[in-house]
Amino acid sequence: MNASFPNLFSPLHIGPVTLPNRIVSSAHDTVMTQAGQVTDQLVAYHTARAAGGVGLIVIQAAGVHESARYTSHVLMASDDSCIDGYRRIAEAVHEHGTRVFGQLFHPGREVMDRRADGSAQAPVAPSPVPQERFHVMPRQLRTEEITDIVHGYAAAATRLADAGLDGVEIVASHGYLPAQFLNPHANLRADAYGGSPENRARFVRDVAEAVRTAVGERVAVGLRLSIGEHDPAGLDKATALDACARLAADGVLDYVSVTVGTSASLAGSDHIVPDMTWSSGYVVPEAREVREVVRGLPVLVAGRINQPQEAERILAAGDADACIMTRALISDPTMPSLAREGRTEDIRACIGCNQACIGHFHLGYPISCIQRPETGRELEYGAVRRAARVKNVLVIGGGPAGMKAAVIAAQRGHRVRLVEAGARCGGQVLLAQELPGRAEFGGAATNLRRELDQAGVDVILRQPADLAFVEGARADSVIVATGATPYRPDLEIGGGLPVLDAWQVIGGERPPPGLVVVTDWRGDWIGIGLARMLAIARHRVVLAVNGHGPGEFLQQYVRDQAVAALVTAGITVLPLVRPYGVDDDSIYLQHTLTGEPVIVDEASALVLAYGHTARRGLLEELLARGIPATGIGDCVTPRTVEEAVLEGLETASSL
Incomplete structure (x- = not known):
């Protein structure tokens, strides 16, 4: 046992499986599949994390039914062709003593991509209730289709077990199909799958029972669930806890993986991969509540747990049984072995920027890390x-x-x-x-x-x-x-109004008191950050952006948090403008679409966030x-x- 991390490096029993330690890489889409199948790139990616000493790897969500193709690069487990690829991952990971589970997934209405020909998909859901993030209107599932999807979960679980995986995890988190059935705002059915809390829980209970029956006790069976979706129309905490309690009482689960948030709204989706504005381990209170209702089942917890010291504190307090440290392992796959050796100063800590991990996924590219570009490129730069x-x-x-x-x-x-x-x-x-x-x-x-x-x-x-x-x-x-x-654009200077660049302001040079206009050409964090910095210094601030809105080039979850901060600070945003010139107390902008002038009077300074040369x-x-x-x-x-x-x-x- 490691003296510095006695809990983190102790084994954990999950059903028939024993994890060598309590560090978990949770399921995350890598965009490293091909035609729904495992690739050499994906095998190499997971092998690197196993070699680094992680206790458990949960392979990314796998579609259990043909209607589960929520992206063009989704991994599929809907027919036997998936078995060989999963077996390759299992064999590679097991060589290093790491255990490996697979996720069983259906998105319901949470569909991100179009079909291969560019046409829109026809997503399915418990009821035809739209969601606001992807602006999707699903069609209602027929009862026989629900039965078919439940069978799909069981069949997919069997394939993963046959491939040599150690466990399967039912994805009911983040507003995906099982959560849609649980949620009274998304499930308006009047049949056996809707109405009462018991009926709304029927789908996830049917799925869990079918999966357990299919795999028996030969592999672990778990559930991943958002304990509150942080959305007015989302699944509430009480309903989620009740679902955990019901499934625990049914005896069909070996563990619960706890997270928060939903894919269905902008604010809710920010919790899927929370950026650096969220505190470490902020989901721990929800994990503590789950532990109280699941009758001794192991509980895994996510939520920006980036360092082994943080994970050890959570485990020592008894708030969870294992810690999900996915981005920490993307940033440094050797983090577990370094911690075990007491070399914590050598760990490359994740900074929560979201740029090359979830940011790449949202753009349809294989994930990586801005600090460690070897991630996702293990075949080229793994050694x-x-x-x-x-x-x-x-x-x-x-x-x-x-x-x-x-x-x-x-x-x-x-x-x-x-x-x-x-x-x-x-x-x-x-x-x-x-x-x-x-x-x-x-x-x-x-x-x-x-x-x-x-x-x-x-x-x-x-x-x-x-x-x-x-x-x-x-x-x-x-x-x-x-x-x-x-970079400084060519401006018409007709007076003495100060014109500063971003480096000057960050370096400590402050404009005169009053109204400051920040012009943002790039649409990244610099213009937003300058506007907030000046607002904190008690300036009135106008952020004039060159695009349709602030932060257009930021990853969505980062942008959401940044824009929310602008609103909270009372900063005015002018979209679709470029700077033209200044005089003694006015700043002249031009609308990028109409060419018409946009004038800001009684200004004290212009600050340029106009990129670099x-x-x-x-x-x-x-x-x-x-x-x-x-x-x-x-x-x-x-x-x-x-x-x-x-x-x-x-x-x-x-x-």
């Missing part, structure tokens, strides 16, 4: 390959791109020197962390700085690099990661002199931390 010839590598710039390149180059055996003109490594991450609600983002720099030390990179701060410096360094390979500077001077100078150099990150063209770190990985891996 660091030692270089055939050791080189002297010079990395110029200590932002995320430069730090990642230096780390990978050093891990490959090269002699690496990183020079940074500033006093700290981190680049624009050091600015991002100063904005309201973004402090945790600074972990991206902290984690990479730790990796530099671990890799033995020679880091030299306060060292500008020019052509002469590079020539004197006599490096075999030069990587230029000099970043970017704020690449700092390419040194790179161009080196190339002009015939010195081989590779540019990465924003000095190629400004983008985000994700692209910077990825290019650091790609470039250093090719040296």
Whole structure:
């Protein structure tokens, strides 16, 4: 037993299965399937987490019926063709001592994608009640269809058990089909599946009984349920707890996995993958309530549990029996083994940015992590390959791109020197962390700085690099990661009204008291963060965005929380405008669709969140002199931390 984490690294018995520890990777869509089947990429992804020491992996939701295809990349378990792929995952994961379950899923009305030909699907549900997130109007299921779907759950469970999985999990969380039956706002039926609480619980009880009958005691059977959907028309906590109690009394379950939220609304869906604005372990109170009604069944809990110390506290308090740490494992699959070894300072902590994990999923791309682009790319970058010839590598710039390149180059055996003109490594991450609600983002720099030390990179701060410096360094390979500077659009300046850029404001330069207009070209967190920062400093603020609304380029759950904060702060938003000019006390904007002027009078300052321009001077100078150099990150063209770190990985891996 681990002295620092005696509860976290103790075994847990779930029905016929014993987990080696209490760290869980919950089911999450990876977009690593092909035609509904398991791929080599998906096997490699889960194998990496098993190798890192996780106790339980729950494979992503698998459709139990042809009507369950809620995305074009959903994993399916509706016929026997799925068995071989599941068996490959089970065998790979079992080699490392990790247990593996599979999810049994039907979305009901929660359908995200269209058909392959672009036409809309015809989702099914207990009743024809629309939902507001995807603007879906389902059709009502006939009784015989309900029976067919229940059989689909049982048949899918049998396939997963036959494939060698250790358990199956019925998805009744987040407003999916079983929750729709439980919910009196979504279930308006007057037959045996609607009306009374007992009738509304009939579907999920039928499913659980059918699954248990199909698999017997050879695998564990669990239920994942939202204990409150955080939506006015969602499943309430009392009804969810009653469903847990009924199923526990029926004796058909071996565990309950606790979460909150619903896919059916914007605010409710934010709890599916809560961003950094939510506190760690915030779902623990709901898990505690479930433990009180399920008669000793093990309870798993989710909700931004990112560090082993947090998980240990939850377990020690008796609030849950295991902790779901999915994004922590996306960010660092070796987190369990590092914690077991007492190397908690070496763990790459998830920062809850949602950009490359759930953000990629929503865009239809395989998930990854902005801090660890190896995630989802295990087949290409799963193991660091030692270089055939050791080189002297010079990395110029200590932002995320430069730090990642230096780390990978050093891990490959090269002699690496990183020079940074500033006093700290981190680049624009050091600015991002100063904005309201973004402090945790600074972990991206902290984690990479730790990796530099671990890799033995020679880091030299306060060292500008020019052509002469590079020539004197006599490096075999030069990587230029000099970043970017704020971009300033061409404005008509007709007076003395201050015009500041984002870096100036974040750096502490404050506009005069009064009304400040923040113009946001990119539609990311910078403009929103500046508006909030100025509002906190007691300015009246207008956020003038270039798109249809603020935060258009943010992942939905992050955007929702950011926009809610704008509303709470009383910040006015002007959509579809671009800055045109200023005079002494007026700011002139132009509507992007009509071309008509939009004027803000009695203003005290204009703040520009207008993106960045690449700092390419040194790179161009080196190339002009015939010195081989590779540019990465924003000095190629400004983008985000994700692209910077990825290019650091790609470039250093090719040296």
